[in-house]
Amino acid sequence: xELQLPVFQAYxxxxxxxxxxxxxxxxxxxxxxxxxxxxYEPRTFVLEQDEAGRVLEAFTPDFYLSxxxxxxxxxxxxxxxxxxxNRKVRKLRxxxxxxxxxxxxxxxxxxxxxxxxxxxxx
Amino acid sequence: MYLTAAELSHRVREMGAEIAHDYAGREPVLVCSLKAxxxxxxxxxxAIPILHAIDFVELAGYGSARMGGHQQIRVLKDLDLxxxxxxxxxxxxxxxxxxxxxxxxxxxxxxxxxxxAAATLLDRPYRRLVDDLPVRYVGFTVPDxxxxxYGFDIDERYRELPDLRLLNL
Numbered sequence: 085x086e087l088q089l090p091v092f093q094a095y096x097x098x099x100x101x102x103x104x105x106x107x108x109x110x111x112x113x114x115x116x117x118x119x120x121x122x123x124y125e126p127r128t129f130v131l132e133q134d135e136a137g138r139v140l141e142a143f144t145p146d147f148y149l150s151x152x153x154x155x156x157x158x159x160x161x162x163x164x165x166x167x168x169x170n171r172k173v174r175k176l177r178x179x180x181x182x183x184x185x186x187x188x189x190x191x192x193x194x195x196x197x198x199x200x201x202x203x204x205x206x
Numbered sequence: 207m208y209l210t211a212a213e214l215s216h217r218v219r220e221m222g223a224e225i226a227h228d229y230a231g232r233e234p235v236l237v238c239s240l241k242a243x244x245x246x247x248x249x250x251x252x253a254i255p256i257l258h259a260i261d262f263v264e265l266a267g268y269g270s271a272r273m274g275g276h277q278q279i280r281v282l283k284d285l286d287l288x289x290x291x292x293x294x295x296x297x298x299x300x301x302x303x304x305x306x307x308x309x310x311x312x313x314x315x316x317x318x319x320x321x322x323a324a325a326t327l328l329d330r331p332y333r334r335l336v337d338d339l340p341v342r343y344v345g346f347t348v349p350d351x352x353x354x355x356y357g358f359d360i361d362e363r364y365r366e367l368p369d370l371r372l373l374n375l
Contacts, residue, residue, distance in 0.1 A: 093277065114268050116277065116278075117277060117279055118305040118308065119279065120305065120335070152336055154337075188333075192333055192350075196303070
C-alpha cells in the first residue's frame with residue numbers, strides 16, 4: 085500500500101522517501117514538525133564481508149539526523165522479537181565506533197504515540 | 207506513588223538554591239513552558255531567593271488539538287517580556303526526545319538573550335534525539351513510565367495532585 089506523503093520541510097534527501105511502514109511515516113512527520121533536519125535511509129553499513137569482499141550482511145538505519153549526526157532505527161516489533169535488530173546495531177557500533185545510532189523500540193514508539201497522539205497502526 | 211510532595215519539595219528547593227547561586231546579581235527570567243510545568247514553576251520560583259522574572263510560553267505540540275492542521279511547530283502564546291540581554295531559564299516538566307526544548311531554545315536564542323539554560327523536573331535522557339541542549343538543572347531522572355500529579359495530566363485531569371504518581375493504563 086502506497087503511503088500518502090505530506091510536503092516535508094526538513095527533509096534533506098534528494099529522492100522522495102519510500103517508507104516501509106506507517107510508523108516510519110509518523111516518525112518522519114514528527115521530526116519534520118519540530119524542524120529537525122532528517123534523511124531517510126541515506127547510508128548502508130556493511131557489517132560482514134567474505135574474503136572476496138562480497139557483502140554478507142549489511143544494515144540500513146531508517147533515519148539520519150544530520151544536525152545531530154545521529155542515525156535512528158525504529159522497530160515496531162515486540163521486544164521479544166528484536167534480538168536480530170539488536171545484534172545488527174551492536175555490530176554496527178563495533179565496526180563503526182564513530183557512528184552514533186539510537187534504536188527506538190515498540191515501547192518507545194508507544195510512548196511517543198501517547199505523547200504526540202500518533203497513528204502507528206500498521 | 208512515585209514521589210511524595212515532601213520529596214518533590216525538597217528537590218525543588220535544592221534546585222532553587224542552585225539557580226540562585228548561579229545567577230546571583232543577574233535577575234534571570236524563568237520561562238515556563240505551558241501547561242504541565244506551571245506547578246513546578248510556581249514552586250521553583252518561590253525557592254529562588256534572588257530577584258527574577260517569570261513569563262510563559264505555549265507551543266502547539268504535535269498531535270495536539272491546537273496544532274490546527276499546521277505541519278510546523280508554532281508558538282501559541284509568546285513571551286510578554288523582552289528578553290534581549292537577559293538570562294533565560296526555561297522551566298520544563300519533562301525532557302524526553304528534546305524536540306520541543308530544542309525548538310524553544312533556538313527560538314529564544316534569536317531574540318538575543320545573554321544566556322539560555324533549562325531546568326526540568328523530570329528527565330528521560332535515554333530517549334534523547336537532540337543532545338546539544340542546555341539542560342543545566344534536573345530534578346529527577348525517571349524510568350519510562352507515565353505520571354500524573356504535580357502538573358502532569360491525563361486528559362487534563364489530576365494536575366492538582368500534590369505528589370507525582372505512576373499512571374497504570
